[in-house]
Amino acid sequence: MLDDERGEAARLAMRIVVEMAGVMGANRLIDVVSAHVDGCLYHGQAGLDFAERLVAGGGKVSVPTTLNVGSLDLLHPGLVRETPERAVAARRQMDLYIEMGCRPTWTCAPYQLPERPRFGQHVAWAESNAIVFANSVLGARTSRYGDFIDICAAITGRAPFAGLHRDEDRRAELVFRMSGIPERLLDEDVLYPVLGHLIGRMAGTAVPAIVGLPPDVGEDRLKALGAAAASSGSVALFHAVGVTPEAPTLEAALGGRAPAREIEVTAEMLRTARDELSTTSRTDLAGVSLGTPHFSITEFESLVSLLDGARAHPGVELYVSTGRDVLAEVERRGWLRPLQEAGAQVVTDTCTYITPIIRGSGGPVMTNSAKWAWYAPANIGADVVFGSLEECVRSAVLGRVWRDERLWADG
Amino acid sequence: MAGEATGAALVLDEPLSFWGGLDPDKGLVIDVRHPQHGAEVSGRVLVMPSGRGSSSSPSVLAEAIRAGTAPAAIVLREVDPIVALGAIVARELYGSTIPVIVVDEETYVSLRTGAVLTVRADESRAIVEPA
Numbered sequence: 001m002l003d004d005e006r007g008e009a010a011r012l013a014m015r016i017v018v019e020m021a022g023v024m025g026a027n028r029l030i031d032v033v034s035a036h037v038d039g040c041l042y043h044g045q046a047g048l049d050f051a052e053r054l055v056a057g058g059g060k061v062s063v064p065t066t067l068n069v070g071s072l073d074l075l076h077p078g079l080v081r082e083t084p085e086r087a088v089a090a091r092r093q094m095d096l097y098i099e100m101g102c103r104p105t106w107t108c109a110p111y112q113l114p115e116r117p118r119f120g121q122h123v124a125w126a127e128s129n130a131i132v133f134a135n136s137v138l139g140a141r142t143s144r145y146g147d148f149i150d151i152c153a154a155i156t157g158r159a160p161f162a163g164l165h166r167d168e169d170r171r172a173e174l175v176f177r178m179s180g181i182p183e184r185l186l187d188e189d190v191l192y193p194v195l196g197h198l199i200g201r202m203a204g205t206a207v208p209a210i211v212g213l214p215p216d217v218g219e220d221r222l223k224a225l226g227a228a229a230a231s232s233g234s235v236a237l238f239h240a241v242g243v244t245p246e247a248p249t250l251e252a253a254l255g256g257r258a259p260a261r262e263i264e265v266t267a268e269m270l271r272t273a274r275d276e277l278s279t280t281s282r283t284d285l286a287g288v289s290l291g292t293p294h295f296s297i298t299e300f301e302s303l304v305s306l307l308d309g310a311r312a313h314p315g316v317e318l319y320v321s322t323g324r325d326v327l328a329e330v331e332r333r334g335w336l337r338p339l340q341e342a343g344a345q346v347v348t349d350t351c352t353y354i355t356p357i358i359r360g361s362g363g364p365v366m367t368n369s370a371k372w373a374w375y376a377p378a379n380i381g382a383d384v385v386f387g388s389l390e391e392c393v394r395s396a397v398l399g400r401v402w403r404d405e406r407l408w409a410d411g
Numbered sequence: 412m413a414g415e416a417t418g419a420a421l422v423l424d425e426p427l428s429f430w431g432g433l434d435p436d437k438g439l440v441i442d443v444r445h446p447q448h449g450a451e452v453s454g455r456v457l458v459m460p461s462g463r464g465s466s467s468s469p470s471v472l473a474e475a476i477r478a479g480t481a482p483a484a485i486v487l488r489e490v491d492p493i494v495a496l497g498a499i500v501a502r503e504l505y506g507s508t509i510p511v512i513v514v515d516e517e518t519y520v521s522l523r524t525g526a527v528l529t530v531r532a533d534e535s536r537a538i539v540e541p542a
Contacts, residue, residue: 016499023495038466044435044474049504126466146466146493148473148500163492204426205461205489234426234463279443375431378441 196228313399472497
């Protein structure tokens with residue numbers, strides 16, 4: 001394909017895939033069945049120049065390709081308060097990827113769409129939380145693709161046979177044991193982003209196995225765990241023994257090798273990780289941000305139920321980021337109106353921590369997302385208070401930070 | 412990534428995600444939880460164990476190279492394709508880039524912030540030495 005008749009863009013894409021194969025130590029390329037592309041998010045001139053170059057060279061994707069978020073909410077114009085110049089560039093960046101044949105899904109949670117990769121399939125996914133979910137929860141196989149290589153893989157339909165595409169690299173290297181954690185805490189949603197944050201800090205780029213999670217732990221919790229571990233560390237695959245598809249047993253997860261290290265997780269370690277996710281102890285509140293990664297339909301169900309007809313305090317902006325496909329389902333179920341009446345603003349196509357949406361009074365913003373808590377201080381300059389979904393909702397209604405002290409108590 | 416560059420070393424105590432961690436307009440470390448928060452990377456030989464997290468980092472590095480705020484070179488302890496990718500695309504787009512190399516543990520731990528280093532890399536080998 002380096003001298004392929006499909007044009008300049010296909011040649012450029014193949015050149016980059018081949019060079020990356022060299023960097024990754026791959027001796028061959030493999031076919032991928034789908035791609036998820038993150039390059040549609042505007043970060044500056046270089047990303048735009050690259051997409052312009054591909055489109056000018058006739059670039060078209062050759063496999064089904066979904067798009068991650070952009071920096072604009074196309075369904076709710078006016079919500080993102082970009083400068084006109086940046087808004088034009090951001091829109092152009094999004095449009096260029098549609099021109100290349102990508103589906104305008106605009107979600108960081110493509111695994112919530114109906115067509116998702118199956119066990120064992122090779123895909124080329126970007127967006128760290130989507131990568132870790134595809135590998136860990138779906139058992140599909142993707143390396144850590146990022147901007148540029150994602151669209152190159154989508155155009156060529158090929159990817160380097162390296163990293164997490166290979167059996168050898170999918171074996172767990174570290175073991176986290178949860179036997180010291182009370183069952184009560186294992187059944188709280190809020191445990192999972194905090195545990196993910198802790199694991200990311202300790203595992204770095206290694207593949208961790210977690211022993212002792214409940215066998216029925218749901219996808220929302222696994223999503224939160226993976227997103228956190230991929231933010232504080234570079235975790236792209238975890239195994240939850242008895243839960244995720246490549247870990248029926250610890251031995252299977254380890255692939256017959258001894259782990260480099262075993263870590264007994266303590267309640268104290270979790271509390272330290274939880275505290276690290278907040279940047280302030282202030283209790284006044286300017287906003288609450290939910291839905292990083294994008295809220296699922298089941299998370300909306302919990303939110304509607306927790307709100308139970310209550311309204312957010314007038315001094316608190318309440319945002320829920322989600323994909324437009326999930327929003328359509330929220331509307332179909334009749335949940336949008338009660339959410340709006342509660343003062344919630346649904347954000348689609350983008351996310352509140354990557355683009356200026358929160359108007360804020362400069363006061364703290366509360367979130368149940370470890371990923372949001374990790375990135376928002378640098379990206380949008382927000383002070384963050386991390387809490388459970390219930391803590392977030394009750395705080396939004398009260399207009400100040402409310403804590404459920406029982407959550408993290410011993411025993 | 413091949414190339415040659417000289418600059419004062421900036422050794423990071425932890426991996427840095429360029430996205431959310433580096434301001435490509437100013438060349439500063441903006442991750443508030445990073446031990447080197449506030450440090451300037453422009454023109455330095457950036458020494459770090461690996462990249463971290465986000466898959467948007469290649470765009471930020473390519474943009475920093477375009478804008479002239481990037482490090483002079485990057486020295487890693489582990490291969491990190493995401494870091495290499497930003498440098499590869501900058502070369503494709505603008506014909507200029509920075510060397511990105513991986514060194515062994517012994518060399519890595521000998522590198523100190525402030526030391527002026529030269530990084531040289533071609534297809535067969537990569538070295539870092541006092542300038």
